[in-house]
Amino acid sequence: MKDILKAPFLIEMADTAANMYRLGWDERNGGNISCLLDETEVGEYLDLGCVIREIPLGFDGAELAGRIFIVTGTGKYFKNVKADPETNLGIIRISKDGSKAELLWGYKDGGKFTSELPAHLMSHKARLSVDVDHKVVVHSHPTYTLAMNRVHVLEERAFTRSLWQTCSECIIVFPDGIGVLPWMVCGTNEIGEATAKQMLNHRLVIWGIHGIYGTGNSLDEAFGLIETVEKAAQLYMLTAHMPIINTIKDEELKALAETFGVNYRKDYLDV
Ligand code: 13P
Ligand code: ZN
Secondary structure: OOOHHHOHHHHHHHHHHHHHHHOOOOOOOOOEEEEEEOHHHHHOOOOOOOOOEEEEOOOOOHHHOOOEEEEEEOOOOHHHOOOOHHHHEEEEEEOOOOOEEEEEEEOOOOOOEOOOHHHHHHHHHHHHHHOOOOOEEEEEOOHHHHHHHHHOOOOHHHHHHHHHHHOOHHHHHOOOOOEEEOOOOOOOHHHHHHHHHHHOOOOEEEEOOOEEEEEEOOHHHHHHHHHHHHHHHHHHHHHOOOOOOOOOOHHHHHHHHHHOOOOOOHHHOOO
16 A cells, blocks of 8 residues: 555645645635545555444435545644644545445544535535536635625626626636625535535635635646635725726627637626
């Protein structure tokens, strides 16, 4: 067996958590990450027949039965992941009947997966149904995105337009726009179901006055989506209280999207 601490998927996960902490997006235990892993790759590092313990999921994960994920632990601080991955992360396999997580590695102190696992797994399921290459769900509390939540209408078309108008890269990076949920109680199956519904049409979903979800085929993609939203939200908040005399007009957004060949939400533009 190879050394799991040297597995590229584990190192990338720890590096991402460290970056998110460094950027101030994930105070204390804020935020969580889950990545779908390839069984053959995990088998190079772990005996897949050896289950450390079983943890009830509390919702039906049957459609993801047998799938293996690396997931941040609940209550764990992102700043600590890199120094002690085995306590702060876990590798779980969804049981055949979809009712349990089989712990294959990690959560060394007796811990368990993030309280947001319902939203993560339901989002994985939704994204896989529209993109077979989907792998990653990232949840975070980025500062300017949350500040913008306090002053901007929480509606997906309006929110997306404000971000697209703020800097040129936005419509190219997230032409599918950003889904928006109202404030809801977090950690529940209900918010998971609402998130997954939005995930059928978007790779990004705002949880009103809480945070953001980004998804993708890699950690880079999911992280990059959130990073781009956060940059635009920062620009928005730095200028929202001043008279806005320049913006990117709808015809210009259309020209950008067409030049870069992205499949953008045409109904989000008035052209
Ligand atoms: P966990 O510590 O359970 O991952 O929760 C953090 C969080 O961001 C809740 O939304
Ligand atoms: Zn959160």
